[in-house]
Amino acid sequence: MSMVEMIRDSAGAVAPRGGDLSRIRALRFTRPGFDRAVWRQMAEMGWVGLRVAEDQGGTGLGMAEYCALAEELGRGLAPEPLVPGVFSAALLAACGDAPGLEALLSGEALPLTAWQERADTLEAPGTPGAPRVFVPMAAGATGFLLPVREDGGLALQAAEATPEIVETQDGGHYGTIAAQGTRIGTLPAKALDQALDEAALATAAMLLGVMERSFGMTLDYLRTRQQFGKPIGSFQALQHRAVDLQIQVTLSRASVEAAAATLDAGAAPAARRAAVSRAKVRAAEASLLVTRAAVQLHGAIGYTDEYDVGLYLRKAMVLANQFGSAALHRRRFMANAVDADE
Incomplete structure (x- = not known):
């Protein structure tokens, strides 16, 4: 193991x-x-x-x-x-x-x-x-x-x-x-800069966990909720929506894991900042998209505070801006990506 x-x-x-x-x-x-x-x-x-x-x-x-x-x-x-x-x-x-x-x-x-x-x-x-x-x-x-x-x-x-x-x-x-x-x-x-980058990447990883769990809950609901005598997950429109969400989760995981590998390899500061910002942008935007869709796909019950899927949307809304919003990290990525490639 x-x-x-x-x-x-x-x-x-x-x-x-x-x-x-x-x-x-x-x-x-x-x-x-x-x-x-x-x-x-x-x-x-x-x-x-x-x-x-x-x-x-x-x-x-x-x-x-x-x-x-x-x-x-x-x-x-x-x-x-x-x-x-x-x-x-x-x-x-x-x-x-x-x-x-x-x-x-x-x-x-x-x-x-x-x-x-x-x-x-x-x-x-x-x-x-x-x-x-x-x-x-x-x-x-x-x-x-x-x-x-x-x-x-x-x-x-x-x-x-x-x-x-x-x-x-x-x-x-x-x-x-x-x-x-x-x-x-x-x-x-540079000790503070590095610690902030690591905190931003760890926050992106938390967002990955938030969106993946909310997506898993949604898949379970689509498999069990019946309409017209069949699971709603059998409807092609909802299948297409689920695939789009799965792509967002998968891309976020790839970005977070690539950034972690970059930091563990001891990358130069510009490459480190670019990798962290790319992961944070991806995780922040994807988590909000996935968790909002999860609430919507659960129907009316998803909007009630008593139903757990809404807790994941609330968490994503808070974490998305911790240690830098998607807008900030997008600007930061553009400022550092060229230096990282040189």
């Missing part, structure tokens, strides 16, 4: 394939919006430190394994903020001896990185004292990490703050914080 297959199997402890979504429903629109015991379980399984080197307490696995895990968590709609947690772990590890990494990897703490100062960006200005926006699941943070510009470089600060919370469509939330922190380390050049 390959490591990717082992990672997928281990995800079943938190997000079993085809499992009951009652846990997810119970956590919607609550605070902190996820289960802290499940978060600790994720940490104990080594997921938070998946991208951290073994000599720093992590598991030192690649992006192929990380994307496989993110895909399974997307499939199960897990609300625990694994991608933001892995992002914070990457920055603490990059600082070398910065305090807090051990507590994060063990699940005892959850410092979330507040890097974004405006909507729809993949750049971190690092303005000291500036409000930081769109921090996912901020109510569950035990503290915050702030990248701050310092002498032409970046420092990492630790801060305590009470976030201002805005709820999101999927039952989670974003937080805005404004705080001054305490310096805990220096971020090496």
Whole structure:
């Protein structure tokens, strides 16, 4: 069994394939919006430190394994903020001896990185004292990490703050914080850029899991729902629609897996950015197309909040813009694709 297959199997402890979504429903629109015991379980399984080197307490696995895990968590709609947690772990590890990494990897703490100062960006200005926006699941943070510009470089600060919370469509939330922190380390050049790229690609992988599961639910419905004495999936028009959706899922998987392979091969920055942006554009747009079609193909029942397929559309609507929208990543791909080919 390959490591990717082992990672997928281990995800079943938190997000079993085809499992009951009652846990997810119970956590919607609550605070902190996820289960802290499940978060600790994720940490104990080594997921938070998946991208951290073994000599720093992590598991030192690649992006192929990380994307496989993110895909399974997307499939199960897990609300625990694994991608933001892995992002914070990457920055603490990059600082070398910065305090807090051990507590994060063990699940005892959850410092979330507040890097974004405006909507729809993949750049971190690092303005000291500036409000930081769109921090996912901020109510569950035990503290915050702030990248701050310092002498032409970046420092990492630790801060305590009470976030201002805005709820999101999927039952989670974003937080805005404004705080001054305490310096805990220096971020090496390009460490933040690479961590943001990895978070964007992991988000694309989550979107892949979201759309694939919603499509699977739709196929099951088309096979069982009867009309005029036969399954509606036997109607040619619906078969053609299903094929179109399958193509979207397949192309998204190819883009995500190709981008993971590019990063694992140690590609140059321009090639890395182009691969990540291509995958994020594909996953963001395809997930919205597939999940909306899934709701529609279920008929009236698909539009009710009590029916699970709608939860996948809500999750796609939130994840599609995390770590950059499709529009942003399309511009970014065009800016980097030429350099990547040279």
